[in-house]
Amino acid sequence: MEILSNLGLGFATAFTLTNLMYCLIGVFVGTAVGVLPGLGPVATIAMLLPATFGLPPISALIMLAGIYYGAQYGGSTTAILVNLPGESSSVVTAIDGYQMARKGKAGKALATAALASFFAGTVSTVLLALFAPPLAELALKFGPAEYFSLMVLGLVASVVLASGSLLNAVGMVILGLLLGLIGTDVNSGLARYTFDLPQLADGVNFVIVAMGMFGIGEIIRNLEHDETRTLMMKKVSGLMLSKHDFKRIMAPVIRGTAFGSALGILPGGGAMLASFAAYSIEKKVSRNSAQFGSGAIEGVAAPEAANNAGAQTSFIPMLTLGIPSNPVMALMVGALIIQGIQPGPAVMTEQPALFWGLIASMWIGNLFLVVLNLPMIGLWVKMIMVPYHRLYPAILMFCAIGVFSLNNSEFDVGLMALFGLFGYICAKLEAEPAPMLLGFIIGPMMEEYLRRAMLLSHSDPFVFVRRPISATMLGLAAAAMVVVLLPSLQKKREEAFHEE
Amino acid sequence: MPSFIRHPKDFWTGAIFLFFGLAAVFIGQDYPFGTASRMGPAYFPTVLGSLLALVGLAAVVRSLVRPGEAVDKFYVKEIVLILSAILLFGFLMRRAGLVPATLVLILLSAYASPSFRWGGTLLLAAGLAAFAFVVFVKILGLPMPVLGPWFGF
Numbered sequence: 001m002e003i004l005s006n007l008g009l010g011f012a013t014a015f016t017l018t019n020l021m022y023c024l025i026g027v028f029v030g031t032a033v034g035v036l037p038g039l040g041p042v043a044t045i046a047m048l049l050p051a052t053f054g055l056p057p058i059s060a061l062i063m064l065a066g067i068y069y070g071a072q073y074g075g076s077t078t079a080i081l082v083n084l085p086g087e088s089s090s091v092v093t094a095i096d097g098y099q100m101a102r103k104g105k106a107g108k109a110l111a112t113a114a115l116a117s118f119f120a121g122t123v124s125t126v127l128l129a130l131f132a133p134p135l136a137e138l139a140l141k142f143g144p145a146e147y148f149s150l151m152v153l154g155l156v157a158s159v160v161l162a163s164g165s166l167l168n169a170v171g172m173v174i175l176g177l178l179l180g181l182i183g184t185d186v187n188s189g190l191a192r193y194t195f196d197l198p199q200l201a202d203g204v205n206f207v208i209v210a211m212g213m214f215g216i217g218e219i220i221r222n223l224e225h226d227e228t229r230t231l232m233m234k235k236v237s238g239l240m241l242s243k244h245d246f247k248r249i250m251a252p253v254i255r256g257t258a259f260g261s262a263l264g265i266l267p268g269g270g271a272m273l274a275s276f277a278a279y280s281i282e283k284k285v286s287r288n289s290a291q292f293g294s295g296a297i298e299g300v301a302a303p304e305a306a307n308n309a310g311a312q313t314s315f316i317p318m319l320t321l322g323i324p325s326n327p328v329m330a331l332m333v334g335a336l337i338i339q340g341i342q343p344g345p346a347v348m349t350e351q352p353a354l355f356w357g358l359i360a361s362m363w364i365g366n367l368f369l370v371v372l373n374l375p376m377i378g379l380w381v382k383m384i385m386v387p388y389h390r391l392y393p394a395i396l397m398f399c400a401i402g403v404f405s406l407n408n409s410e411f412d413v414g415l416m417a418l419f420g421l422f423g424y425i426c427a428k429l430e431a432e433p434a435p436m437l438l439g440f441i442i443g444p445m446m447e448e449y450l451r452r453a454m455l456l457s458h459s460d461p462f463v464f465v466r467r468p469i470s471a472t473m474l475g476l477a478a479a480a481m482v483v484v485l486l487p488s489l490q491k492k493r494e495e496a497f498h499e500e
Numbered sequence: 501m502p503s504f505i506r507h508p509k510d511f512w513t514g515a516i517f518l519f520f521g522l523a524a525v526f527i528g529q530d531y532p533f534g535t536a537s538r539m540g541p542a543y544f545p546t547v548l549g550s551l552l553a554l555v556g557l558a559a560v561v562r563s564l565v566r567p568g569e570a571v572d573k574f575y576v577k578e579i580v581l582i583l584s585a586i587l588l589f590g591f592l593m594r595r596a597g598l599v600p601a602t603l604v605l606i607l608l609s610a611y612a613s614p615s616f617r618w619g620g621t622l623l624l625a626a627g628l629a630a631f632a633f634v635v636f637v638k639i640l641g642l643p644m645p646v647l648g649p650w651f652g653f
Contacts, residue, residue: 051640165510167559171517174552178524178545185541190531192541193524216582223578223612389613390624393606396582397628400589400605401598405642413590417583424579428571429513447544459537 010356026063030070041071043215047398057339062361076113089271089307092279096299107238113304120257120305121366124312136320139345144452149470154267156477168431176436180443199411206334213433217423249301256302260309267325274310275303330441507568514559524549581612597648602629
């Protein structure tokens with residue numbers, strides 16, 4: 001079997017001492033990010049990116065990936081112990097997890113979260129290994145028209161799945177696409193929208209945009225409320241699950257993994273959407289649905305399995321098609337490009353060690369995470385209590401030094417402050433920054449594919465609907481748009497996001 | 501806020517989109533447009549800018565019809581402190597060096613918090629500056645001046 005030899009190569013790559021170390025650092029930082037208040041994976045990955053430029057690509061990618069799925073573990077700890085989601089993807093875990101903690105079953109809730117996540121992580125690693133190769137093979141047949149349509153579909157999906165006003169999300173995507181075009185045009189060599197500033201000739205670095213919008217803007221916003229955290233208990237015990245508990249969580253975990261894996265692949269999807277969907281479905285189908293909201297163990301198991309599965313399967317479109325499905329994946333695409341690797345279907349054949357090594361590292365990382373999260377829970381409990389007014393100056397320092405180190409330029413630091421202000425304004429106006437970051441990364445690629453498609457078809461705009469794969473994707477995008485614009489569904493959509 | 505704006509949040513979002521959309525189209529006029537089969541550097545941004553302006557216009561028009569919430573208050577003191585801390589860091593970095601720039605960044609930004617205390621913040625600033633020196637300069641070897649020309653280096 002080819003897949004076994006591929007996985008063998010993957011484990012051989014991931015099992016070197018250096019890569020194991022970077023994997024451990026990644027999941028450790030990820031858990032910390034999940035536990036700490038007001039710090040998300042996007043800002044953290046952006047902060048650490050400049051430090052990874054000197055690493056070999058595989059080590060950098062293993063570490064950055066670890067941060068993302070590690071944050072899914074850490075986020076649940078805060079949700080259960082202080083009723084505040086450490087991550088947006090653990091919002092629903094807080095509902096039943098915190099109730100369990102209040103009833104003295106915090107240990108059980110934490111163990112359920114960790115084991116559900118581990119199960120989901122293992123399954124989605126296998127799914128990644130099974131489904132990525134055929135998808136990449138299909139993608140190798142894609143021409144520029146298919147890629148363009150695929151990007152349209154991805155952006156439409158991110159708009160449809162963004163919370164808040166649809167019009168705002170559309171605007172943010174287009175604004176992101178435009179910002180991505182700043183800099184020297186590859187075809188004509190002309191500097192576009194640079195205002196004659198030499199610092200903008202290479203465009204705006206995506207790290208600056210991500211740190212500004214997701215890091216700085218968020219800090220100013222958090223300063224509006226003086227936050228206090230009260231911990232449910234200082235000591236967590238009773239981490240063991242009984243046979244009866246295992247029986248209760250088995251089906252929810254499997255269902256959560258299935259939904260999470262499916263939703264993670266969708267553009268615009270990922271961990272957050274997966275956990276919401278899994279919780280509401282579990283609430284409908286569970287035999288114990290009456291207990292939901294007052295400490296049902298199923299209400300912890302399903303969303304925790306789903307968010308970890310979703311976090312991992314969202315790597316599939318990024319690795320096989322080169323198209324990011326959420327802001328974290330957008331940063332990964334940027335990281336690969338900086339490392340000199342063009343993300344896309346060719347990565348698997350040209351860099352098999354990188355591709356399979358990353359997949360294998362995810363399973364190893366999940367194993368690390370169970371150990372980090374259960375026996376070492378005491379450490380994280382201490383970290384939960386780090387007050388925000390001690391934390392945010394440190395975040396600012398990492399952002400500032402990280403951005404400065406990109407080009408040793410104070411211009412970049414100033415630009416980050418500008419994007420921070422813009423991120424704050426967007427938050428005030430309820431315009432989500434996530435679609436903008438996706439557009440920003442995709443912008444230059446999209447222009448290039450559009451150009452090539454039109455050149456090859458001798459400016460026939462119908463090329464996009466004449467080719468079957470391209471037409472299917474545009475059809476899906478149009479259908480998604482029409483569906484959310486239906487008045488009845490629009491109301492439902494607003495309600496669904498309001499529950500957040 | 502004029503009374504005919506019934507949804508201030510949408511109004512301002514729309515105004516921002518309209519501004520950037522029109523700016524993209526106008527600035528783009530300086531670049532060659534090309535044809536559909538040979539797109540010039542202005543082609544894609546002009547199309548996007550027009551779309552963005554339309555989206556912005558739609559949001560503005562809708563904000564005059566559909567009522568909605570007012571924009572929350574802006575926390576000006578916090579904004580000014582955080583942003584000026586960052587800008588000062590950038591300014592000081594090459595002139596005074598990493599350690600002084602970090603100290604200023606931490607002290608100024610920490611002052612924005614309602615829980616600010618001198619003692620704890622000074623300790624935090626000293627600790628983080630030492631951390632930055634060890635990690636970024638010693639371990640990662642980033643080419644940054646620890647103390648800059650202002651201190652005679």
